[in-house]
Structures are given as structure tokens and as C-alpha cells.
Amino acid sequence: MQQRINPVKALSGDIEVSADKSISHRSAMFAALAQSESRIKNYLLAEDTLSTCRCMEQLGVKIVRDNNNFIINSPGIEGLMEPAAVLDCGNSGTSMRLMSGLLAGRSFNSILSGDESLSNRPMRRIIEPLTSMGAHIWGRENNSKPPLAIQGSKLRGGKFNMSVASAQVKSALLLAGLQADNPTVIIEPHRSRDHSERMLQDMGAELRIEDNQITLIPGKSLSVCDWSVPGDISSAAFFLVAATIVPDSELRIRQVGINPTRTGIIQALTKMGANIKIENNTIIAGEPVADLIIKSAQLKGITVNKEMIPEMIDEIPVLAVAMAMSQGESVVQGANELRVKETDRIQAISTELRKMGVDITELEDGFVVQGNPEGLKAAQVFSYGDHRIAMSLAVAALVADKTTEILSSEAVNISFPEFWGIMESIIA
Ligand code: S3P
Secondary structure: OEEEEOOOOOEEEEEEOOEOHHHHHHHHHHHOOOOOEEEEEOOOOOHHHHHHHHHHHHOOOEEEEEOOEEEEEOOOHHHOOOOOOOEEOOOOHHHHHHHHHHHHOOOOEEEEEOOOOHHHOOOHHHHHHHHHOOOEEEEHHHHOEEEEEEEOOOOOOEEEEOOOOOHHHHHHHHHHHOOOOOOEEEEOOOOOOOHHHHHHHHOOOEEEEEOOEEEEEOOOOOOOOEEEOOEOHHHHHHHHHHHHHOOOOEEEEEEEEOOOOOOHHHHHHHHOOOEEEEEEEEEEOOEEEEEEEEEOOOOEOOEEOHHHOHHHHHHHHHHHHHHHOOEOEEEEOOOHHHHHOOOOHHHHHHHHHHHOOOEEEEEOOEEEEEOOOOOEOOOEEEOOOOHHHHHHHHHHHOOEOOOEEEEOHHHHHHOOOOHHHHHHHHEO
16 A cells, blocks of 8 residues: 655644554453453554464463453463464564563463564564473574474573563563562663563563663462553654644644653754643543644654663654754664564665654764755655555655655555544644
8 A cells, every 4th residue: 555645734633543553452461360350441452462362362272352442251270271373473572572572481382473574573572482481482593593493381580680671571571480489680772662571560560670670579379450551652742743844734643652761852853952741630541641732843863872772662763753844963772682573673764764854863873964954855655565654754745845756555454544534634
């Protein structure tokens, strides 16, 4: 599919974005840990999170759907069944990595596969620590890539000093640690998103958290979940940037999750001069939630370094668009992880923004942008099949001089199927 986007004069509206992808994945997997009926409101109906649901169903979990409200009936972790077929994680790294931690400790075998993008993503980061817990996992290319074959085994805890801050790896270790016979200690170099910790504690798991160190003591029985998924700040980020760089814009985005491990994009944009207000703060199912109100503003360049990356890892492509429209130079460094996302996001966003006239230079671990608030040049650009690249380019297209064409625009369905409709609705 290709999407044509015209430049716009202003954006205005009162919108809700799609439900949080990370919390949705976890709610479907964690509900399966408890033997009973769990309720999830506002589950994200997108390709990635539906892949997780299909995998859980293959393990014997029953999911009754009423639109985006789910009732999940699980036989409990001990009652999960050996899947009769390969578990297809599609494009979703979160499904594959978290599920590996869950399956490593079961008493059956399973195989996890994915699409072309996922089949090339690094898995040694979960295979190695899980193996040291007693797991038996094999992968392609000398145990580094999917598909993964898992022989369920008895697990033991351990101490893990993680070299990369990754919520997916951390969560895989927590899911394995729940099944181990002694404690698991995880030390992160920087804090990554902590939804797993919050949700598992909510279910009764024993977790001790001190700075960047998490200790999981297994053995507690986990109770049912009743969660409501807030709006995804990673999806809201596209509209935060859009309403900032399109002149004369004003937007309210309702009920967005503002967990402090995810709000790096708000901090970075604010530091650049964006006008973002946070109102109606509440707590929903243990997660802070608020409305975000954005008005257009002239931005100035910023340097984003390694410590700031984990809190905005998925928002860097759209931050590059904001940087392109800023006064002066911006730098992103210490973001090597972007090279192993759904596509190499450093290369993808640099190449495509360059086609739109942006002065952007790739670094090994980031990029340098010479901003130009005058606007961008229309071009034919490519999403690389990556949802966040597609949506970032759509935001860039709003401030181009003519019509921009985005190839493989259907990639948005991975995390935000309503994206084009919402975009259309706010064009004043
Ligand atoms: C996610 C963690 C991040 C993020 C991904 C979702 C999660 O990945 O990029 O989109 O839900 O745990 P890493 O853990 O690999 O950084």
C-alpha cells in the first residue's frame, strides 16, 4: 500500500490514540500465569498484540473478545499445553522474547518463529541468560536468531548484570525467574520500561526494586488480573511532534500512559521548546495516565545521549523529524539499539529524511541533524515495513512543500491501525 500526504496549514482536535502495545502484550501473557478469569479493558487490536493472543491460545488459554475488552481464561501456568504447531510471533520482538522466558520453564517443547524482520533480530541476548538459568534453547546462526526451539526445563535463578537496558530481556528473565527455584537478580545499566514489574507486583509476585536492581523471589501464587490499558505514549509521540511542528496547531490527546520510564519524548521536546501541558492526571491499573495538550512551537536543537535513550527508544525516529524542523544542530548518540529494531532505524530514518531535503548524517550509534525550520521537500519515501518509520515519515510529510508518497504504509497496522484515520480527522 502507498499513502499520499499533503502538506497542512494547521492541526486541531481532541483525540485518543491506540492502547499501549507493551502493556497489552504483557496483559495477555501475564493473565495466563494465573489459574482463573482475568479481564483486560482496551486491549490493543493491532497485528503485534494479536500475534501474542494467537500464541497464548495455542498454549490452551481461552480469550473471549468483546471488541477491545477481553476475558482471559487460563488453566494457569502449570496447565499450559504443548502447542501443536509453531508459535508465529509475526513482526513482534516483544512476543518472541517474553514468550521465550515463559516457555523455557514449562514441561513441554515449543518453536517460535517470525516474519522476515523478526527472523533477523538478535536473540542471543535472551538465549544466553536463559541458558544460564538451565533453559534449553536453540536458534539459527549459532543460537543467535529465530526461529527458536525451546525444550522446557527446570530453571534456577541467578544474578544478571545486563549490558544493554532492555525491557524485553528483563521481562523474559522475570518470566523465567517466576518458574525458578531460587531468586533472580537483574541489574540494568539504565532503567528500561517497568510495566512487567508493576503488573507482576499487582498480581502478587514478590519483587524488590532498588534503583536499577530487581530481585524476584519466586513461589508466590499469582492472582487474577483486572487491567485497563492506557493510551500508548509511543503512538501519541507522532501527534506530539506533528502538532508542535505544524504552525497554528492545538491538540488534546486523552488518557495517555505517562509512566516515567516512557516519558523521555516529552522531556526532550520540552527541552527543545515544545509547548506540552499535562492535565487530568490519574492512575489506571497502577500506571500514571494523563491528557497531553500540545500547541505549535518553534524548536531548537538538542543533544540526546545514552542515558536518555531507554526512556524514548521507540520515539527517536519521530524525534529526528522534530530535529529536522528545529533551529540549529541536534545530535542523538548512544542509540546503537536502534540498529536492531524492526529495521535499522538509524539508517532508515536518515536515508528517508535525506530524500526530503534534511541535512542528516548517520553516526554508528545515532545521527546529527542540521535543522531547518523552513520545512521539508516532498519525496517518495519508504517505510522499510517498519511501523514507526512509516508514521514518522507521515509527520514529516505534513511540513513538506508538496505531496509526499509513503511506500509500504500498511506497516502502521503493527501498532496503530487507526493512525491514518486520526491523522485525517485533525487536519483543520
Ligand atoms: C518493549 C521494549 C523495547 C521497545 C519495544 C517494546 C517492551 O525494546 O523498543 O518496542 O514492550 O518491552 P527493547 O527491550 O529491546 O529495548
